[in-house]
Amino acid sequence: MKLLVTGGAGFIGSAVLRRAVAQGHQVVNVDALTYAACLENVASIAQSPLYQFEQVDIRDAAAVEAVVAKHAPDAIMHLAAESHVDRSIDGPGVFIETNVIGTFNMLQSARALWERQGRPAGFRFHHISTDEVFGSLPADPSVKFTEDTAYDPRSPYSASKASSDHLVRAWHETYGLPVVLTNCSNNYGPYHFPEKLIPVVILNALAGAPLPIYGDGSNVRDWLYVEDHAEALLTVVTKGEVGRSYNIGGENExxxxxxxxxxxAILDEKRPGNRPYAEQITYVTDRPGHDARYAIDPSRIREELGWSPSVTVEEGLALTVQWYLDNEDWWRALQSRDGVGKRLGTA
Incomplete structure (x- = not known):
């Protein structure tokens, strides 16, 4: 297939591109190169004849229309988004512009291409979203998000993603655009931008800095290794049923x-210091509206498409920690970017 991937210089998008090229797909990386993007993430495939890059901001409707028309992909995988909850609390406007208006622009361009081509049955618009649109779960481990869980977003970020999900479904129902949707749990792994929890903890630990825990640390997340997620996304775009959504979780709460x-504990083993790294843990003021628990039931994607996560969170974390230890040049270059290393979202 020829895949046009938005946000391909980001954390999850770059993992999708690397895996797609390895599987023999042609790929077009469409990215605005905002603060969280890094072309080093796709350096390993940059010289491949299967890879092309276009610097385009999805908020620019004319530019989006031009790039979609130019490349005429078989499928669009829409990952580009503002995604940091803390940043959405401090500055929600860009989340509406990118996640809502940007998705609208992508849908309009996809629809125009699909109609010009005679509405090919094999075309797909794959919208990649988050489990945060479902809100917060109780502590009961038997209760998990399913594809039928009602939406209840509680942050500007999750509200903007919920809005984009609704747009995608509306374009399918109203115009017949062949779409698939996925909602994933928290990702982690190589190339994770150093403002999110796991890279913050790794890098602060190595620097001897405090390891910030919001509130009392009881908030629960379902952790999904990014390489597993990339495999799931490519499975959905190639095998998923049109109009259907699939929840993707790591089953690692x-x-x-x-x-x-x-x-x-992993760092104590791999890079022992003068004292246990856990002694650097520091409790800080909780995030406003902090959801208590997320957990995904991935039964549908497992039973219908045959996908399941390949690693436990302990295995994935060991791989991730080792990657950061081995790739200091990558993360050092990003630490001077806007907002990195600062506490955001306390407004």
Missing amino acids: RSNLELVRTIC
């Missing part, structure tokens, strides 16, 4: 405090 202690 951990509280934030448990997660941080696990990372500390």
Whole structure:
């Protein structure tokens, strides 16, 4: 297939591109190169004849129309988004512009291409979203998000993603655009931009800095290794049923405090310091509207498409920690970018 991937210089998008090229797909990386993007993420495939890059901001409707028309992909995988909850609290406007208006622009361009080509049955618009659109779960481990869970977003970020999900479904129902949707749990792994929890903990630990835990650390997330997620996304875009949504989870629930202690234990083994890294844990003011728990039931994608996660969170964290230890040049170059290393989202 020829895949046009938005946000391909980001964390998840770059993993999708690397895996897609390895599978023999042609790929077009469409990215605005905002603060969280890094072309080093796709350096390993940059010289491949299967790879092309276009610097385009999805908020620019004319530019989006031009790039979609130029490349005429078989499928569009729409990952480009503002995604940091703390940043959405401080500055929600860009989240509406990128996640809502940007998705509208992508849908309009996809629809125009699809109609010009005579509405080919094999075309796909794959919208990649988050489990945060479903809101917060109770502590009961038997209760998990399914594809039928009602939407209940509680942050500007999750509200903007919920809005984009609704647009995608509307374009399918109203115009017949062949879409598939996915909602994933928290990702982690190589090339994770150093403002999110796991890279913050790894890099702060190495620097001897405090390891910040919001509130009492009891908030629970379902952790999904990014390479597993990339495989799931390519499975959905090639095999998913039109109009259907698929929840993608790692089946690895951990509280934030448990997660941080696990990372500390891995670092104690791989890069021992003068004292246990867990002694650097520091409790800080909680995030406003902090959801208590996320957990995904991935039964549909497992039973219908045959996908399941390949690693436990302990295995994935060990791989991730080792990657950061081995790739200091990559993360050092990003630490001077806007907002990195600062506490955001306390407004």
